[in-house]
Amino acid sequence: MSFGLPSLKVKPEHAGNIPIQEGPYGVSSPLVAGFEGAKSKxxxxxxxxxxxxxxxxxxxxxxxxxxxxxxxxxxxxxxxxERKFASKVGRLPFLPSSNLQHDVFTGRYLDIGFEDILNTPEFCEISGQPHAVVERSLGVL
Structure with a gap:
């Protein structure tokens, strides 16, 4: 009896053979295509x-x-x-939001992940003028 639960068995997303790319050893050179180009292939x-x-x-x-x-x-x-409404709650576009309410609903506030340590707003490289950011989000600019 499954009670309508999804299967716990892992199913591969990609089935079939991986085509061999040109270059030495069948992989394109990362100096030419970059690391992302090689990884996607x-x-x-x-x-x-x-x-x-x-x-x-x-x-x-x-x-x-x-x-x-x-x-x-x-x-x-x-x-x-409730989760949908919690995800729509936000601040002005130029202020960082922790999404604590959404994390509490999903139970992710108990987990410490990569984004909690290395994705802090004080290390963000993007900052703009508050008025320009709000006008751009409203479609005025």
Whole structure:
């Protein structure tokens, strides 16, 4: 019995053979094409890479399906509506937002990830005049 839950078995996103590119050893030179050009042509480096990329989405789908089976349709609809409203709450475009309310709804406020340590606003290279940023977001400029 699956109870409508998504499968836990990992399914590869890309099936088939990877075409060999020109250059020595079948890989294009990173000095010519850059590292991103070489990476995009290689494909998946590990079978779990696709699963890990979609981990939070798969976990949310499984939790919503379990909640729907236990409490009915109203519970997942209410939670998804609250998450939608929490993601729309924001500040002015030139002020950084922590999205704490959305993180609490999704449960991500307990996790420490890459973006928590190395994506801090004080290290951001982009800063502009507040009036120009707001006018640009409103479509005045």
């Amino acid at each position: 290689l494909g998946m480096s590990h079978p779990l890479q696709a699963s890990e990329r979609n981990y939070h989405l798969n976990e949310e789908k499984m939790n919503m399906a379990m909640l729907r089976n236990i409490q009915g349709c109203h519970a997942p609809m209410r939670l998804s509506m």
